[in-house]
Amino acid sequence: MNDELDKLQRQLEEATAPESEGHVPPNEETASLREGWLALGRLLETAQPVEEPFERRPVVRKTQGSGGAMAVVATLAASLLIGVTTAWLLIGNARPGGLNVVDGVAATGDGQERVAEPLPEKPAVQPERALAVAPPSEKMVVDPLAWDDSFDDQLALVGEEVIRMEEDWYDLDGPFEPILDGMEQMERDFEDHTL
Amino acid sequence: MSNNGRFADWGREHGRAVRGYLLAMVRRGDVADDLAQEVFCRAWEARQRYREQGNARAYLLRIADRLVCDLGRKAKREINLDEEKWKRIEPAARDAAASGILRKAEAAEQLTAALDNLSPVQRRVLMLRYYGELSFAEIAGIVDCPLNTALSHCRRGLQALRKLLVEDNR
Numbered sequence: 001m002n003d004e005l006d007k008l009q010r011q012l013e014e015a016t017a018p019e020s021e022g023h024v025p026p027n028e029e030t031a032s033l034r035e036g037w038l039a040l041g042r043l044l045e046t047a048q049p050v051e052e053p054f055e056r057r058p059v060v061r062k063t064q065g066s067g068g069a070m071a072v073v074a075t076l077a078a079s080l081l082i083g084v085t086t087a088w089l090l091i092g093n094a095r096p097g098g099l100n101v102v103d104g105v106a107a108t109g110d111g112q113e114r115v116a117e118p119l120p121e122k123p124a125v126q127p128e129r130a131l132a133v134a135p136p137s138e139k140m141v142v143d144p145l146a147w148d149d150s151f152d153d154q155l156a157l158v159g160e161e162v163i164r165m166e167e168d169w170y171d172l173d174g175p176f177e178p179i180l181d182g183m184e185q186m187e188r189d190f191e192d193h194t195l
Numbered sequence: 196m197s198n199n200g201r202f203a204d205w206g207r208e209h210g211r212a213v214r215g216y217l218l219a220m221v222r223r224g225d226v227a228d229d230l231a232q233e234v235f236c237r238a239w240e241a242r243q244r245y246r247e248q249g250n251a252r253a254y255l256l257r258i259a260d261r262l263v264c265d266l267g268r269k270a271k272r273e274i275n276l277d278e279e280k281w282k283r284i285e286p287a288a289r290d291a292a293a294s295g296i297l298r299k300a301e302a303a304e305q306l307t308a309a310l311d312n313l314s315p316v317q318r319r320v321l322m323l324r325y326y327g328e329l330s331f332a333e334i335a336g337i338v339d340c341p342l343n344t345a346l347s348h349c350r351r352g353l354q355a356l357r358k359l360l361v362e363d364n365r
Contacts, residue, residue: 005342005343005346008343008346008350009331009342009346012331012346012349012350012353013331015353016321016324016325016349016353018328032354032357033350033353033354033357034353035357035361036353036354036355036356036357036358036360036361037353037356039356039357039360039361040309040321040325040356040360041325043302043305043306043309043360044215044219044306044325046298046299046302047299047302047303047305047306048215048218048219048222048224048303048306
């Protein structure tokens with residue numbers, strides 16, 4: 001029984017061995033089985049050639065070191081941004097005339113020139129904090145490598161707006177009073193089960 | 196070897212065999228891709244339990260085979276399109292030459308007929324042998340049957356293939 005099993009196993013191993021030159025099946029029956037195997041193999045290769053996605057795709061390995069370095073760089077960049085903004089705020093407040101926004105033309109990557117629009121003027125809620133905006137001047141081509149002062153000015157404007165919004169928020173207590181009163185009334189109603 | 200290194204090696208060495216086996220069994224590239232990804236996900240999840248012994252390809256193909264069997268059980272939930280509808284929505288290759296497409300389509304049709312002519316177990320045994328180059332003992336382990344039964348399935352499958360692909364084409 002075991003001999004027959006071994007014989008069948010050897011025969012099938014011969015019949016299904018990978019295709020190679022000079023491989024001759026030992027007998028007719030094995031050769032017959034091998035014909036079927038080779039026909040299947042050719043069909044599989046033609047009909048569904050399997051790509052090797054695992055090798056073709058580049059494997060990006062994220063090391064622990066690079067993650068830490070990225071965090072440090074991000075922290076430094078954020079600190080620098082905050083520092084620059086604060087400095088410009090201080091300088092801007094110290095200047096008698098406030099900050100000037102310079103109108104200019106920025107060169108873009110596609111070779112076209114994009115005109116930087118001046119920020120619209122806002123109604124002077126607090127005149128002492130309003131910024132003097134320079135009138136639009138003639139278009140001028142800016143060297144892309146040159147330091148862009150208008151960006152700093154915009155940062156300063158954003159900082160000013162944040163400060164003003166914070167102040168305005170505290171000034172808005174008055175209009176919210178009826179809402180707060182209403183909510184307190186609702187809370188009381190809930191507690192009294194009268195709602 | 197670290198788990199990361201081992202998995203990178205497995206992907207390079209056995210990714211093609213795993214995907215080939217799945218493709219032959221499910222005959223849909225998108226499903227085969229999803230299942231191949233699932234095979235490696237499951238192997239990764241079980242990495243703590245894996246022992247560096249035996250054949251890694253057999254291990255991965257065992258997972259692949261189980262996924263194919265699971266898919267077969269869920270097959271009733273899928274909507275099968277008839278040939279006419281499939282031809283309308285089948286994505287066409289962009290850069291292959293027309294003759295290549297035709298040859299591939301003919302081969303695919305012939306392959307479908309050949310594989311449909313086999314019983315599910317015969318198909319599993321032959322595809323595990325073809326893509327995995329596994330020993331018959333390993334195949335018997337995956338298919339969960341005695342060695343002589345696996346051999347018998349292989350023999351009958353080869354005879355059926357020969358009749359359909361060789362004798363009938365003469």
